[in-house]
Amino acid sequence: MNINTMIRRATTADIGQIINLLHQVNMVHYHIRPDLFKPHTTKYNEQELSQMLTDDNKPIFVFDDGGVLGYAFCQITEVQNNKLLQDAKTLYIDDICVDESARGRHVGKSLFEHVRNYAQTIGCHNITLNVWAGNDAALSFYQNMGMQVQKTTMEIVLC
Numbered sequence: 276m277n278i279n280t281m282i283r284r285a286t287t288a289d290i291g292q293i294i295n296l297l298h299q300v301n302m303v304h305y306h307i308r309p310d311l312f313k314p315h316t317t318k319y320n321e322q323e324l325s326q327m328l329t330d331d332n333k334p335i336f337v338f339d340d341g342g343v344l345g346y347a348f349c350q351i352t353e354v355q356n357n358k359l360l361q362d363a364k365t366l367y368i369d370d371i372c373v374d375e376s377a378r379g380r381h382v383g384k385s386l387f388e389h390v391r392n393y394a395q396t397i398g399c400h401n402i403t404l405n406v407w408a409g410n411d412a413a414l415s416f417y418q419n420m421g422m423q424v425q426k427t428t429m430e431i432v433l434c
Contacts, residue, residue, distance in 0.1 A: 282389040285335040285346065290324050292343035293335070300372040307409040310432065318370065333369075334393070338386055344377040346370070347386045351397070363400040366390065371404070387420050401425075 285293060297317035305312040319327070327333045327348075338345040348370040354360045368390060373382045394402050403425060406414050 281340055282336055282338050282385060285328055285337045285343075287325060287328060289337055289339075289343050290321050293324060293337070293346055294321065296343065296346055296372045296374060297370075299375060300370060303410065304407060307407050336386060336389055336393070338373075338377075338382045340377075343374075344380075345373040345382040345386050347390050349390060349393075351399070364398055366394040366397075366399045366402045368402060368404040383416060384420070387416075391420075 294317055297319060298315070301312065301317055302314065305314045324335075327335060332351045334349050334351075336347045336349070337343045347368060350367045350369050351364065352367060353362075353364045355362050371383065371386060373386075391402060402422075404417065404422075405428075406417060
C-alpha cells in the first residue's frame with residue numbers, strides 16, 4: 276500500500292484511537308513539565324473531537340494502517356487587513372503524535388509531508404507549531420522536516 280494513501284481525514288470511528296494517542300502525547304508533556312501538565316488526561320474529549328471533525332478550519336489527519344498509528348491536528352488561520360501584518364493564511368499544527376509502537380516507521384514524516392502538501396494546496400504562506408523545551412526528539416524531528424525558529428516564548432517560574 277502506498278504510504279500516502281494511508282493518510283486521511285479522521286472520522287468519528289477514529290475517536291477512541293485518537294484519545295489513546297492524546298493520552299500518550301499528554302504524558303510526554305507531563306514528564307517534561309509536571310508543573311504545568313496534569314497526568315492521565317487528554318487535551319480534547321470525545322465530544323470536542325466529534326465537533327472538530329466537522330470543522331474544515333481544524334482538519335485532523337490520521338495515519339491508518341489497519342488502526343490509527345498517528346495524527347496531526349491542524350488549525351487554519353488567516354490574517355487580513357491587519358495594520359501591522361501582511362495578509363497570510365497559516366496552517367498551525369496544534370498537535371502531532373505517533374503511537375509509541377510505530378515510532379521509527381516514518382509515520383510522523385508521512386503525516387508532516389501530507390500536512391505540508393495540504394497547506395500548499397489550500398494556499399498557506401507557512402506552517403507553524405510549538406515545541407516544548409525539553410522535547411528534544413520533537414525539536415530534532417521538526418528541524419529535519421525543514422522547520423526553523425520563528426519566535427521564542429520565554430518564562431520565569433515564580434513559584
